[in-house]
Amino acid sequence: MTIERRDVLRSAAMxxxxxxAPAIGQxxxxxxxxxxxxxxxxxxxxxxxxxxxxxxxxxxxVSGDRAKAERVAREHGLSPQAIYSYAxxxxxxxxxxxxxxxxxxxxxxxxxxxxxxxxxxxHVLCEKPMAVSVAEGQAMIAACKTANRKLMxxxxxxxxxxxxxxxxxxxxGAAGKIRFVRSEHGFVQGxxxxxxxxxxxxxxxxxxxxxxxxxxxxxxxTGEEPVAVTARESTDRRxxxxxxxxxxxxxxxxxxxxAIAGCLSMYSxxxxxxxxxxxxxxxxxxxxxxxxxxxxxxGRDGREREVTPPDAQANQFAGQLDxxxxxxxxGREPIVSGEEGLRDMAIIKAIYRSxxxxxxxxxxxxx
Amino acid sequence: MTIERRDVLRSAAMxxxxxxAPAIGQxxxxxxxxxxxxxxxxxxxxxxxxxxxxxxxxxxxVSGDRAKAERVAREHGLSPQAIYSYAxxxxxxxxxxxxxxxxxxxxxxxxxxxxxxxxxxxHVLCEKPMAVSVAEGQAMIAACKTANRKLMxxxxxxxxxxxxxxxxxxxxGAAGKIRFVRSEHGFVQGxxxxxxxxxxxxxxxxxxxxxxxxxxxxxxxTGEEPVAVTARESTDRRxxxxxxxxxxxxxxxxxxxxAIAGCLSMYSxxxxxxxxxxxxxxxxxxxxxxxxxxxxxxGRDGREREVTPPDAQANQFAGQLDxxxxxxxxGREPIVSGEEGLRDMAIIKAIYRSxxxxxxxxxxxxx
Numbered sequence: 001m002t003i004e005r006r007d008v009l010r011s012a013a014m015x016x017x018x019x020x021a022p023a024i025g026q027x028x029x030x031x032x033x034x035x036x037x038x039x040x041x042x043x044x045x046x047x048x049x050x051x052x053x054x055x056x057x058x059x060x061x062v063s064g065d066r067a068k069a070e071r072v073a074r075e076h077g078l079s080p081q082a083i084y085s086y087a088x089x090x091x092x093x094x095x096x097x098x099x100x101x102x103x104x105x106x107x108x109x110x111x112x113x114x115x116x117x118x119x120x121x122x123h124v125l126c127e128k129p130m131a132v133s134v135a136e137g138q139a140m141i142a143a144c145k146t147a148n149r150k151l152m153x154x155x156x157x158x159x160x161x162x163x164x165x166x167x168x169x170x171x172x173g174a175a176g177k178i179r180f181v182r183s184e185h186g187f188v189q190g191x192x193x194x195x196x197x198x199x200x201x202x203x204x205x206x207x208x209x210x211x212x213x214x215x216x217x218x219x220x221x222t223g224e225e226p227v228a229v230t231a232r233e234s235t236d237r238r239x240x241x242x243x244x245x246x247x248x249x250x251x252x253x254x255x256x257x258x259a260i261a262g263c264l265s266m267y268s269x270x271x272x273x274x275x276x277x278x279x280x281x282x283x284x285x286x287x288x289x290x291x292x293x294x295x296x297x298x299g300r301d302g303r304e305r306e307v308t309p310p311d312a313q314a315n316q317f318a319g320q321l322d323x324x325x326x327x328x329x330x331g332r333e334p335i336v337s338g339e340e341g342l343r344d345m346a347i348i349k350a351i352y353r354s355x356x357x358x359x360x361x362x363x364x365x366x367x
Numbered sequence: 368m369t370i371e372r373r374d375v376l377r378s379a380a381m382x383x384x385x386x387x388a389p390a391i392g393q394x395x396x397x398x399x400x401x402x403x404x405x406x407x408x409x410x411x412x413x414x415x416x417x418x419x420x421x422x423x424x425x426x427x428x429v430s431g432d433r434a435k436a437e438r439v440a441r442e443h444g445l446s447p448q449a450i451y452s453y454a455x456x457x458x459x460x461x462x463x464x465x466x467x468x469x470x471x472x473x474x475x476x477x478x479x480x481x482x483x484x485x486x487x488x489x490h491v492l493c494e495k496p497m498a499v500s501v502a503e504g505q506a507m508i509a510a511c512k513t514a515n516r517k518l519m520x521x522x523x524x525x526x527x528x529x530x531x532x533x534x535x536x537x538x539x540g541a542a543g544k545i546r547f548v549r550s551e552h553g554f555v556q557g558x559x560x561x562x563x564x565x566x567x568x569x570x571x572x573x574x575x576x577x578x579x580x581x582x583x584x585x586x587x588x589t590g591e592e593p594v595a596v597t598a599r600e601s602t603d604r605r606x607x608x609x610x611x612x613x614x615x616x617x618x619x620x621x622x623x624x625x626a627i628a629g630c631l632s633m634y635s636x637x638x639x640x641x642x643x644x645x646x647x648x649x650x651x652x653x654x655x656x657x658x659x660x661x662x663x664x665x666g667r668d669g670r671e672r673e674v675t676p677p678d679a680q681a682n683q684f685a686g687q688l689d690x691x692x693x694x695x696x697x698g699r700e701p702i703v704s705g706e707e708g709l710r711d712m713a714i715i716k717a718i719y720r721s722x723x724x725x726x727x728x729x730x731x732x733x734x
Contacts, residue, residue: 177635179601179614179615179633179635179636180615180617180631180633180636180638182549182551182631184549186644188646228599230597230599230725232595232597232619232621232627232727234546234621234625234626234627235625236625247546248546248547248627250547250619250627250629252599252617254599254601258601258602258603259601260599260601260615260617262617262629262631264547264549264629266546266547266644268544268546268646269546269547269644269645269646269649270644270649270667270668271547271644271649272668272669277553277633277636277637277638278636279555279635279636282636282637282638286669287668287669300637301637301639301654302639302653302654358597358726358727359725359726359727360599360725360726
């Protein structure tokens with residue numbers, strides 16, 4: 001179902017229908033975003049992208065650091081009324097300039113701010129992973145449903161041109177019958193004080209961070225839902241970075257077609273690769289899911305042909321921001337909905353359980 | 368212990384001591400090999416390598432096809448007395464021209480011909496996997512011990528210059544602390560009639576063939592013995608190729624250091640790669656274990672520097688043949704002994720068991 005939605009949307013985008021037909025769902029004005037959290041991602045990565053957006057603009061900032069928020073507001077031409085603290089965040093309901101709230105906070109705060117944003121009548125773009133538990137994810141979906149607002153998860157790779165072209169190639173049968181997808185994401189986490197290493201904020205270690213990329217790639221490369229997971233964790237608990245969360249998890253997802261995805265996340269080595277192997281060939285991305293500089297190859301045995309998508313210069317962040325703006329206006333469901341985020345939460349839970357119990361865990365259909 | 372042996376030997380080889388000091392273990396004549404099995408590997412791959420050997424020569428052939436054996440004997444200047452059938456193979460004991468028997472038969476025949484060769488007073492080089500069960504492997508080792516003959520397994524990658532350089536780099540700490548080794552081997556098995564797909568001859572599917580490369584690389588890249596294995600299998604049993612044996616197995620080996628090896632073997636897609644990830648960098652080979660054309664890169668994040676070993680032109684097959692000739696004369700143990708083969712048989716058994724039972728299987732120390 002997710003794939004069908006995705007394909008419909010992709011086809012529309014490829015034909016230029018999206019831009020040609022504003023009447024069926026394009027905003028006639030740029031929708032206003034409030035960025036919640038002015039950390040590295042919200043401030044350093046997301047805010048600069050609005051300059052490249054067709055249907056989205058920065059309308060407000062939410063921060064616990066008033067001085068920082070004032071500086072950002074000045075730099076982006078926002079009035080002081082567009083600055084919110086975490087305490088007065090709920091009053092954003094009275095700001096008609098804000099259509100969408102983008103939650104760029106640590107994972108442990110996603111549920112609270114998504115639910116408060118929905119109750120304030122705003123659509124929500126929430127960073128991945130959507131929450132730190134299945135129950136939180138369900139509550140977030142329910143809150144947005146009750147408020148009749150859209151909920152989208154920040155799975156930016158669905159808007160990244162190399163990953164989109166890889167999905168298209170995989171679906172087209174370019175690699176033949178898909179047998180195995182390898183998806184590995186890691187980096188050397190150097191700072192023992194990082195919030196990502198504090199369980200209360202992160203909900204877990206590398207799996208809750210880079211692992212989400214590996215898991216998503218397994219979905220969108222196979223186009224299938226997994227039915228079982230088998231996982232192993234390895235963490236040096238004497239390492240001060242890993243007192244609270246795991247370093248490395250390796251897991252296998254089994255799909256109904258018989259395809260397997262072998263996934264890895266880690267905080268102790270650098271890796272960023274997706275490789276699909278089929279009986280007729282392969283599709284490989286490395287780096288696969290970076291902000292930029294991604295590359296792709298196809299071949300029968302190895303990296304035989306480098307592939308550059310026709311829209312290689314498309315900006316994945318602008319694509320993501322504009323997509324939710326479009327959905328907010330058209331009423332369409334985002335291609336990466338809260339339900340997709342929730343399914344990933346259920347799989348993450350099963351991965352942890354499998355690693356803990358040392359056995360394969362079956363996933364419920366649609367889990 | 369294996370690693371120590373290996374390092375001693377490598378150091379000796381690198382200093383040229385091997386060739387400089389024949390008195391301490393170099394043959395003063397070329398030792399004679401009998402090749403058992405004139406199939407693709409014995410006839411097509413191995414026999415031509417003797418031309419490149421310093422201490423080994425072809426001395427006899429063993430085949431069920433008399434006409435083929437006569438043709439090969441003629442082409443290589445062997446007398447009719449150097450031709451054996453499987454029926455009269457035991458009379459090879461009376462041929463002083465044969466020092467070593469190289470068993471190039473299907474896996475299911477390795478034990479029988481290794482044991483018969485040892486009883487005939489010959490050293491044995493046996494193709495991998497050494498057997499189709501742990502019990503067979505034990506019997507092979509016992510037979511060679513009783514006969515006071517060397518037993519070596521055809522793990523040719525230990526003589527392959529790119530793999531040797533990768534081992535050296537890994538041991539030197541070039542990648543820092545080793546966290547993860549990825550080892551993937553597969554090809555599209557096209558012929559449903561291949562002996563490798565018949566359980567009685569192969570003992571299993573891709574794991575007993577390409578999987579042995581993945582398993583070996585996990586050993587020699589980490590330099591450790593695994594303590595646990597977790598495996599999943601995926602085979603389309605409706606595919607006529609896979610009526611008797613498995614297509615694809617993905618498995619994880621855990622090592623005492625906390626490193627993990629994620630391994631894959633398959634008969635339904637092409638893949639040939641080894642990747643070591645450490646906290647300071649990586650070592651990658653692709654293709655990794657081919658007869659020739661292997662390549663290697665190091666880097667912090669990806670393929671940053673291509674590495675060509677100083678002895679890149681060294682012939683792995685000649686290196687393997689000459690190594691056992693040297694051991695036969697010097698009395699040293701081969702760097703890839705029967706015990707190493709047996710340990711792999713025990714791990715293979717655990718991989719199959721883990722996949723079957725859907726749970727992690729602990730390996731006994733030294734298993």
